[in-house]
Amino acid sequence: MFNELEIERLTSISEHSEELSELLIQVVGDGGSIGFLPPLELVDAMKYWEEVLSPNVFLFVAKLNNRIIGSIQLHICTKPNGLHRAEIAKLMTHPHYRRKGVGRLLIEKAEEIAVKEKKSLLVLDTREGDPSNHLYNNLGYIKAGKIPNYAKSVSGELHGTNIYYKELESF
Template sequence: MRSKVEIKELTKVKEYLNELSELLINVVEEGASIGFLPPISNQEAKKYWETVLCPEVVLLVAKVGNQIAGSVQVHLSTKQNGGHRAEIAKLMTHPDFRRMGIGRLLMEEAEAVAKQESRSLIVLDTREGDASNYLYGSLGYIQGGSIPKYARSASGELDATIIYYKNI
């Protein structure tokens, strides 16, 4: 499967707006903790994607054939004391393409982007208990700690988030 996946950087979202919106809606409906709660409207999803790109954000997508199967963002710190770090945000894999290594491929490319941008530290956070915790651990990310009651889930409960980092 890995050979059929193409990872590419998007510099414009307009051409992919419908697919990106569908991806966001599907992963949120499946319970992903990426800042949105279900139900999320197509209009809300489109509005989000229309505002994602800026000079300090690199948007990567995974394509299988002609379909977007996942995405991840690399946020390059612009702070004077943070030019050495990047943050991974909103790693998403479409439910139809899970367990195929797409998340891993996106993370590997995100790390390559960070290195290319002369970043030596990557940070990220994810909901405690999510499958993504296993992925990040398998990629060498180290738990830096947790914050209890960080984000509200669809059920209304407040879930903890785990902070990860990796020196590259």
């Protein structure tokens, strides 16, 4: 099934904004903790994507049969004391394609680019208890700690977030 899966870097949102917005709406509607609460309106999702790209943000999408089914961002730190690091952000896989290796491929692509950009440390956070915690552990990320009551769910319940890091090839 995933022989046709391609990971592609987007340098422009314009021709993909509607498809990316639908992905975001699906992920949020399915309970994904990526900064939004359901129901997420199309106009809000499109506004988000319009503001994502910058010279220090790499955006990758997973495409199956030329349709976007996942995405990930790599945020390059520009602070003088952090030029060696980057952050993995907003890993999303369409609910119909979860647990099939899409997220893993997206993370591996982000890691590959981080190494090419001479980054030796990756950081990320994810909601405590989410399946993504297992994925990050399996990919060699180390849990550095937890922040309690970090994110609110649609029910108003507060959830902790886990902070992870991974050291990459040193330069």
